[in-house]
Amino acid sequence: MNQHHSQQIHREFQSLLGTRYTIDKTIREAHAKDASYHQGALPEAVVFPDSNKEVSEIVKICAKYNKPIIPYGTGTGVEGAVVSSEGALCMSLNRMNRILSVNPSDRDATVQAGVTRLELNTHLAKLGTQLHFPVDPGADASLGGMVATRASGTSAVYYGTMSDNVLGLTVITADGNIISTGGRSRKSAAGYDLTRLFIGSEGTLGIITEITVKLARLPEAVAAAVCAFPTVDAAVNTVLKLMDAGISLARIELLDALQMDAVNKYSRLNYDVAPTLFFEFHGSPNAVAESSEIAASIASVNCNGDFRWTTDDTERKQLWQARYDSYYAALNLRPGSVGYVTDVCVPISQLALCINTTRALLDTSQLMATMLGHVGDGNFHVVFPLEPNNREELAEAQNISNQIVDIALEMGGTCTGEHGIGIGKRCALEKEHGAAVNLMRAIKNALDPQNLMNPGKVFL
């Protein structure tokens, strides 16, 4: 882009957005990357639109001047989906944080993309709806970001992923059109499922600005428990038995011994430093009692002693907060480190073998690594706290991660259960989907012929 264009675009953004267009270096630095080791260049500028109309105008200006746009939510991703590049415009959706409607009888709500899941849940509680938005990736991510990465997390085993909990979207397309996908009916067979095409598209097909989500009833009763095991294998086998028995689990999380140590230190807790399962049961008081009793009896065969129950709401929240903080707790084991996280998901019958093979791989390495997972879905993570800019460590983590992906794919699994492709999994996507990636590319080209929507992400 020549100097002249650069000045023109500067003027156009200023006139459209005033101070909500900025080239301030600190702000650009704060929008250059996500929560992981992935490095980003500084964006040329950051914009903070607050309406569909403004997003549309920004997209049109970018199309005119051939300027790439990187949509930005809370920056809590870990695959580099929001890392910036030279000359790109970062579009923060964080001013688009209005809850547009809540329909208790239909159990749905429509929000702007910048609303975070906790903001929505706080609002639902204030309204006294007895409803909640159940998808829970741990981080207080924006719903736009959660849509963009097809997020899931601890509660997906019971409530499903973003794919299951979104009814419709408003999207600004690459030519600046404002379109609506889906709707408010619970099902529809009206044409191609654009909603689910945009879910997981990581900003590469258009800017997601509004989301209609399904809401779930708050469970009448909740019980949570923690249970330590002598080995990871014993814990995973317990999970398989529970799943096989059809026990209704709202969450079932595995943390290995080092991750428990990290959690204890970071959140000042005193759990056993041993492979541990965190459980949660939702439902009617009878159903919760029934499920949790059966679960306890199955778990007791392999575990170190008893279930540690946490029926108290505060204690339960503390427990899950510790689980949510796991990533930062792992990084905290090595102060100043940056995180590299793997994310495979396999059919549940393959989970024990996949985790054991991964454990064996980790044992051949000097890298510090914790393991944790949403094991009811067959999804688990290895967190490597890496020294920043240490190429050898990064190469080793990448090498191990590639091998874990190969193992998972061999088992019919996927290279990413919930973190997305970003820039970190582009090779893995090719490995996993082969010729199907050409269809994805064809769709990308059709919907974004100038390649301005988060270019370089998802595809090599």
Place this chain on the structure above:
Amino acid sequence: MNQHHSQQIHREFQSLLGTRYTIDKTIREAHAKDASYHQGALPEAVVFPDSNKEVSEIVKICAKYNKPIIPYGTGTGVEGAVVSSEGALCMSLNRMNRILSVNPSDRDATVQAGVTRLELNTHLAKLGTQLHFPVDPGADASLGGMVATRASGTSAVYYGTMSDNVLGLTVITADGNIISTGGRSRKSAAGYDLTRLFIGSEGTLGIITEITVKLARLPEAVAAAVCAFPTVDAAVNTVLKLMDAGISLARIELLDALQMDAVNKYSRLNYDVAPTLFFEFHGSPNAVAESSEIAASIASVNCNGDFRWTTDDTERKQLWQARYDSYYAALNLRPGSVGYVTDVCVPISQLALCINTTRALLDTSQLMATMLGHVGDGNFHVVFPLEPNNREELAEAQNISNQIVDIALEMGGTCTGEHGIGIGKRCALEKEHGAAVNLMRAIKNALDPQNLMNPGKVFL
């Protein structure tokens, strides 16, 4: 296409498929249309491939000679998605009827597209898996057809639609490539969701040849009940109360008085000729007892007398068979008639108003019309048994249907809950999704640039 090409293509198909390529008129006639009033021209030929390789070869021949392909399952659709056109090739998937794998621990199965849902369920029972494929549109449709139309039916309120129950697909693309989408893991964030793009694409983006489906556990306990009401309104209000109370219903179906009369006559039953709800409860014995008791107490406020329980398995199957036969029962009220079916779905809070407004519309017409619906989803149908080739009747049915669609869209609903667009809802799709249809068209053009995959369907 000139004579020379015509002979060449004939020779190529014969050499590839032998007698599984046919120009027999009776067979072509049997593949010209679906189960509705929609008229089709005779396809030029019908092919019966039995492998991905053969489908791929057929697609490549068609691409070479610019010949449209119409994939055909069981022909049980009602929106004309499989109606043929002059010069088109009909591709029946009914020889691709092998069950390729069943994984009980992962609760999934992979089948060829021609396998019907009852064939799969019979197979699962024979294997003693205690699993079933729960999506149930009534007709014993092929799973390929159910994927293509994003089918749902009576059990969607509990088990979800095809969108919720498919993990992955094998698809033959418009250039003859064999690709896989999705996989066997329960969740994935790996790139665009091609699986859900093909679900509901009605054969316009490629030929679906294999499907990996989720399986559900057979419920430990099942209870079914029938309950008659003085008015449709009383029945619908009962549904709203049940949904609002969060009662776990596996099915909840509404049939109006005329539809009940039709069912009685067609299936030789003796139900009250009154608006009626059919219920089914699935779960543990305790959960079923709990849910059905609460449901009975809520329903009893408005209903004509008591729940009529059918705990006996044979009686229960008879009850649901009567419900499944509803469409043919309605046509049977007027022997020789052809069916025109509406299919709107609205947010549940709007259902009573939408049904009442529809009822008022029907009352202004002389056309015979029955009403029935999957009311737990907000989805209902009007069936018009029409005199074949009677243009006035067809125009009147279309006019009423258009008005029902307008009402539903006004309420935030959709023009089709489960039957798809085919040729019957193309205008409605434009009304419902406006500019978003341009994105669908762009995707169609990108994946099928020659427009040979079921051309003329979904889009005007």
